[in-house]
Amino acid sequence: MDPTSSLSFDNHYYDILLQKKGLFGSDAALLTNRNSSKIVTRLQRSRSSFFPAFAKSVKKMGAIEVLTGNAGEVRQNCRVVNP
Numbered sequence: 001m002d003p004t005s006s007l008s009f010d011n012h013y014y015d016i017l018l019q020k021k022g023l024f025g026s027d028a029a030l031l032t033n034r035n036s037s038k039i040v041t042r043l044q045r046s047r048s049s050f051f052p053a054f055a056k057s058v059k060k061m062g063a064i065e066v067l068t069g070n071a072g073e074v075r076q077n078c079r080v081v082n083p
Contacts, residue, residue: 014044 001023002013013022017040022028030036043050066072073082 011043011047011050014040014050018044 002010002016004016005012013027016022017027017031020028020031030040043053076082
């Protein structure tokens, strides 16, 4: 999501985010909270912090159970529960 380093995996997206040029509104929202803003700054400053934090977040995302059958739905609009 970073046009300056689109062929590599790195923490440069945080540079863009801190310039208030982030691609996603959800990412920009991270800067509106004092605690999450500190995390963004830490991840932007230190590659050694970024990679372990990213690995931990991927592991947590992998633990989210997928809803199947009648337990879940594919939303027609991501922001709204289907009628």
